[in-house]
Amino acid sequence: MKIDIILAGVGGQGILTIAAAIGTAAVNKGLYLKQAEVHGMSQRGGDVQSNLRISDKPIHSDLIAKGGADMILSVEPMESLRYLPFLKKGGYLITSTKPFINIPNYPELEYLMKEIKAMDHHVAIDADQIAKDEVGSARASNIVMLGAASPFLKMEMSELEDALKELFGRKGEEVVEMNIKALRAGRKMAEK
Amino acid sequence: MQKLLLLGDEAIAQGAIDGGMSGCYAYPGTPSTEIMEYVQHSKEAAEKYLHRQWSANEKTATESAIGMSYAGKRAMVCMKHVGVNVAADAFVNAAVTGVNGGLVILAADDPSMHSSQNEQDSRFYGDFSLIPILEPATQQEAYDMAYSAFELSEKLNAPVLLRITTRLAHSRSGVERKTSQPELKGALPKDPRQFILLPSIARENYKKLLEMQPVMENASDESDFNRYEEGIDKKLGIVACGIAYNYVMENYPNGCPYDVVKVSQYPLPRKKIEKLKANCDELLILEEGQPLFERLIRGFFDEGKPIHGRLNGALPRDGELNPELVAHALGIEIEEGKPIPEMLAGRPPALCPGCSHRDVYNALAVALEPYGDGRVFSDIGCYTLGALAPFNAINSCVDMGASITMAIGAADAGLVPAVSMIGDSTFIHSGMTGLLDAVIKDSPIVVIISDNSTTGMTGGQKSHAEGRLFDIVKGLGVPEAHIRAMNPLKKHHETNVQIMKEELEHKGISVIIPQRECIQTAARKNRAKHKAKKK
Ligand SMILES: Cc1ncc(C[n+]2csc(CCOP(=O)(O)OP(=O)(O)O)c2C)c(N)n1
Secondary structure: OEEEEEEEEEOOOOHHHHHHHHHHHHHHOOOEEEEEOOOOHHHOOOEEEEEEEEEOOOOOOOOOOOOOEEEEEEOOHHHHHOOHHHEEEEEEEEEEOOOOOOOOOOOOHHHHHHHHHOOOEEEEEOHHHHHHHHHOOHHHHHHHHHHHHHHHOOOOHHHHHHHHHHHHHHHOHHHHHHHHHHHHHHHHHHHO | OOEEEEEHHHHHHHHHHHOOOOEEEEOOOOOOHHHHHHHHHOHHHHHOOOEOOEOOOHHHHHHHHHHHHHOOOOEEEEEEHHHHHHHHHHHHHHHHHOOOOOEEEEEEEOOOOOOOOOOOOOHHHHHHHOOOEEOOOOHHHHHHHHHHHHHHHHHHOOOEEEEEEHHHHOEEEEEEOOOOOOOOOOOOOOOOOOOOOOHHHHHHHHHHHHHOHHHHHHHHHHOOOOEEEOOOEEEEEEEEEOOHHHHHHHHOOOOOOEEEEEEOEEOOOHHHHHHHHHHOOEEEEEOOOOOHHHHHHHOOOOOOOOEEOOOOOOOOOOOOOOHHHHHHHOOOOOOOOOOOOOOOOOOOOOOOOOOHHHHHHHHHHHHHHHHOOOOEEEOOOHHHHHHOOOOOOOOEOOOOOHHHHHHHHHHHOOOOOEEEEEEHHHHHHHHHHHHHHHHHHOOOEEEEEEEOOOEOOOOOEOOOOOOOHHHHHHHOOOOHHHEEEEOOOHHHHHHHHHHHHHHHHOOOOEEEEEEOOOHHHHHHHHHHHHHHHHO
């Protein structure tokens, strides 16, 4: 078993929480993991990514090679396209369609969507809307995206749910429940 | 034993705690910051009362660590690569004093300049200071090295440079812990004159350091961190330093066909490199950083076997390595995915909405109108983002503290008034001494200490300036009439412009202190308060 994922978004959108959830589930299964993060300057509203690698054999590189990623999982449509050279032929592009516009020259959403839909394997959902509808807060949209990616992660839902319990347990039952709901909602959308 | 999921930085912190460290010293700087932060959050560190407070800058941090070593306890000092420049005087001389308690100097380099002004390679410092260097390839090695480096330092009577780069610092992986070592009890150096670098003593110490060189080389050859791995194909021999080793192995999932020397401890393991040269037709040198050891192995005349690396174009001369670059150097083809669509826009970092630096720049733009562009010397911090649109407000950013001293020089050259823009943490780090220069000459400059009461750029660490700026500035001799406070809020814009105008007209030193807490730090404090209340 081996899966290489590029997580993408804008500083502050919570991609590291997604990474932590998948990572925790992987470690609980006894898998190897490497996860490279971006800290520092770009966290100030810049583009951020994380390379998440999971395998049942020891992993060497902290970085995924170009053409090596099985999945790009993005919480923002333009950011989902920034890492295309890293995506394997036949790899999955999974993204939220809700743009995060903090620059004056943000491209037309329509054009971005055209590119996204041109990918052989893609899942594109409005995670903000789903999070609002299902759990009443867009804050859980990153976990909705985790749910949308879950069918392709080679992991059981229960394993991801356990990971969320572990991660959010300190914040109380309510927060755990909200995130599990968000996870299931994302999953449902992806299966549609 | 228990496996932890740790960043390279965190692995180093945990390794040092378990290795018997009594004090961690540091000034924040990406990608090293998380080491001290981990120690500060560690329960064990708290229970043992380990020293774990930030220092004013990398030099004061290093000197404090040397002091702890003098007193016979184990100390680690952490900094980013450019911090080593600030600490260099202490660093290089600590090699001459030698150590009493083990002394580890951690330098986190940033090739590709993800968050830095340059990509200097700290191994140069270790090399010319003649001390051992450790360069982990994995998070586990980072832990193991931090754990054992104190002992190595004590054995070799030298500080040990532990060198990492961004990728390892900020990448997470499973780490297995070792049994925790007790701290040293503390004892004065056996030779009471060891740390007195009077020329007569320094000459003796330096001779001893030179005599230790073969011992250090031997330690490298025997070190478990260095390995000779036989391959079946002798056409190529690879020297893989630090994390470059991972990129080689990544390209050969079924095992590397060539001989490889994995180097994670320097000086270079001579016997292993000699064996590689004898066994293989050509050599490939992979270094995450500058081609320091490639140059050494190649030699000035480069007359031996063909050597590939950053100096002959097999790899780029700048930037960090990655699996593709190493694949290319190995002659392996990689099939890239689709190209990035052309319409994609860059998303540069920006000042947060609501940040106080924004209000300062907005006022400054108006106040400076009559004088023309090109006179704002900035420093390093979030406010450096004022270089980008829409502000385009600054004209320089060189090194910490340089805003004040460059303004002095420019004013000396006739560029009057000159303005310097510096943050509170940077002012403490290296601005105070420059301000004294300006006071002595009564330089016609306006120093804006944009005080957001935190070290913002690196994630909001406590700033030594808190509540002290006015007194420091006054104490340095700036006349009270020209120390002006202001409240950087939109509603005070007119007043703030007026204050700036007045001080720009003043033909001597002025200091303006706009104070408003960083919104990120304030929000974090609020959340923490909220949490505490809930409990
Ligand atoms: C010698 C050196 N040490 C550390 C750093 C990393 N660094 C960059 S900016 C900064 C802090 C700036 O804090 P402050 O001046 O208060 O400005 P703020 O970011 O809060 O606006 C630090 C520590 C550096 N660039 N150079």
